[in-house]
Amino acid sequence: MSFTATVGRREVPCGQDQPMLDAFLRAGVWMPNSCNQGTCGTCKVRVVDGAVDHRDSPADTLTDDERAAGLALACQARLRSNVVVETAGGAGRATHPLRDLAATVREIQDIARDTRRLRLGLSEPLAFHAGQYVELTVPGTGVRRQYSLVNTAEEDKVLELHVRLVPGGAATEQWIFAGLAVGEQVQVTGPLGDFFLPPADEDDGGPMVLIGGGTGLAPLIGLARTALSRDPAREIRLYHGVRGAADLYDLDLMAELADSCPGFTFLPVLSHEPESSTYRTGFPTDCFLEDVRSARGWSGWLCGPPPMVDAGVKAFKRRRMAPRMIHRENFTPAAT
Numbered sequence: 365m366s367f368t369a370t371v372g373r374r375e376v377p378c379g380q381d382q383p384m385l386d387a388f389l390r391a392g393v394w395m396p397n398s399c400n401q402g403t404c405g406t407c408k409v410r411v412v413d414g415a416v417d418h419r420d421s422p423a424d425t426l427t428d429d430e431r432a433a434g435l436a437l438a439c440q441a442r443l444r445s446n447v448v449v450e451t452a453g454g455a456g457r458a459t460h461p462l463r464d465l466a467a468t469v470r471e472i473q474d475i476a477r478d479t480r481r482l483r484l485g486l487s488e489p490l491a492f493h494a495g496q497y498v499e500l501t502v503p504g505t506g507v508r509r510q511y512s513l514v515n516t517a518e519e520d521k522v523l524e525l526h527v528r529l530v531p532g533g534a535a536t537e538q539w540i541f542a543g544l545a546v547g548e549q550v551q552v553t554g555p556l557g558d559f560f561l562p563p564a565d566e567d568d569g570g571p572m573v574l575i576g577g578g579t580g581l582a583p584l585i586g587l588a589r590t591a592l593s594r595d596p597a598r599e600i601r602l603y604h605g606v607r608g609a610a611d612l613y614d615l616d617l618m619a620e621l622a623d624s625c626p627g628f629t630f631l632p633v634l635s636h637e638p639e640s641s642t643y644r645t646g647f648p649t650d651c652f653l654e655d656v657r658s659a660r661g662w663s664g665w666l667c668g669p670p671p672m673v674d675a676g677v678k679a680f681k682r683r684r685m686a687p688r689m690i691h692r693e694n695f696t697p698a699a700t
């Protein structure tokens with residue numbers, strides 16, 4: 365039996381075992397979301413009418429008190445009746461629908477230590493915002509893993525992903541870094557996530573600082589290129605934090621952007637090679653604090669491991685960036 369979920373004036377059908385968030389996004393109805401695996405809390409909704417099954421909602425993301433107060437994680441909850449939910453952050457407006465698409469592997473390239481670039485040709489274009497992510501399904505397992513899109517929204521036929529090897533990882537060590545080959549079919553689900561720029565007519569065009577750790581650079585490339593296409597003179601500082609020089613990649617692309625856009629600065633930072641005479645050393649968030657005395661009026665974009673993202677939020681606030689201007693995409697451990 366299926367039920368309906370309503371937010372604002374939008375009512376969507378929801379299958380018996382379909383997460384509420386999945387139903388809204390597939391219907392093209394926006395609901396705040398980020399991790400899609402129960403760990404971030406971004407998709408928290410208040411169930412004002414009806415009943416849900418919280419399924420695998422973790423207790424540290426959705427506490428007993430919150431459950432008792434009628435809150436639910438939309439990415440985990442299944443409907444047990446028709447429901448009406450409330451949430452903040454523009455829920456109910458139209459968005460690019462979540463879809464499942466077949467893709468063909470066009471290119472696999474080793475670009476840095478334990479890091480691969482994948483290019484996937486889609487069976488049909490996918491609408492998304494630069495900075496969002498897609499999920500790949502590991503064949504024969506049902507396991508899904510999340511990878512940020514490097515593309516701008518116009519590059520909607522061939523998706524580019526940056527993949528870091530995870531020791532023992534079902535998607536990386538056992539698939540993408542093992543048997544996956546050019547020409548093979550891959551299932552792509554997306555777009556997901558709320559890590560993207562406001563529409564051009566709502567973008568204030570202010571300075572931006574972007575900090576990525578490792579392959580956290582991926583969505584920042586799409587964001588920076590999108591912002592620069594709107595205004596090539598925009599001030600953008602992009603810090604790429606990695607352990608060593610062997611982990612850096614796309615330096616040529618960054619140099620091209622810096623050459624053509626006078627306000628763009630790319631700053632690689634090495635955390636584990638203090639003797640480097642070529643690159644800055646330390647942590648990118650500390651380099652930002654050294655470089656920028658006030659970030660009032662700036663927007664901040666963080667993508668990478670949670671400790672780096674947390675340090676970035678603190679650094680941005682120390683430089684007086686407004687909290688609503690801070691955007692974050694945490695690399696969370698894969699759900700089992």
Ligand code: FES
Nearest residue numbers: 398400402405439
């Ligand atoms: S907890 Fe649902 S999107 Fe993160």
